[in-house]
Amino acid sequence: MTLAPATSKDIKKVFDWRNSLDIRRKGNGQKVEWAEHKRWYDSVLADKDKLLLIIEEAGAVRLEREGKQCEISVYVCEHKRGQGLGKAAIEEATRLAFCTWPSIDEIIAIVKYGNHKSRLIFLNCGYLAEYVADGKDGFYRMVNRER
């Protein structure tokens, strides 16, 4: 598995992933328009507190730092799942976040209550699960404080 910082060449790939049915099902259900995607993509590449990492041809990891905290989110496209890419990418991105921003205390991931697979992967990558009661089902705040 290789994890490489996104460049301007990856913009279309990331657009397609963002708009895949699977992602839309899990997000707010809305399709992202190209102009909006381009604005977002350019702003991410220019922001020193954000890192967009490409998992080969399979997906992406987003790291966003805010103060002493960094949020991680990961996506592997459906036909590339179950091959260990997601777990390897989370491990590598976690290491990279602590190296890139030495002042952060913790990395967190927000995982929906029913998303057992993601919760297990983050647990296996050294994260702890904190259940947050919110709305109908709540969610898990996965936290890694080990650099």
Ligand SMILES: CC(C)(COP(=O)(O)OP(=O)(O)OC[C@H]1O[C@@H](n2cnc3c(N)ncnc32)[C@H](O)[C@@H]1OP(=O)(O)O)[C@@H](O)C(=O)NCCC(=O)NCCS
């Ligand atoms: C979560 C996600 C990134 C996992 O990617 P992946 O490449 O399929 O994960 P891996 O192949 O690395 O699997 C890691 C572990 O999950 C296990 N696993 C795989 N498929 C599973 C399934 N359907 N149910 C339960 N466990 C499963 C694997 O056995 C592996 O465990 P191991 O390390 O003990 O062998 C991917 O499913 C995805 O993109 N989901 C949508 C977005 C999302 O939910 N992101 C997480 C919130 S930020």
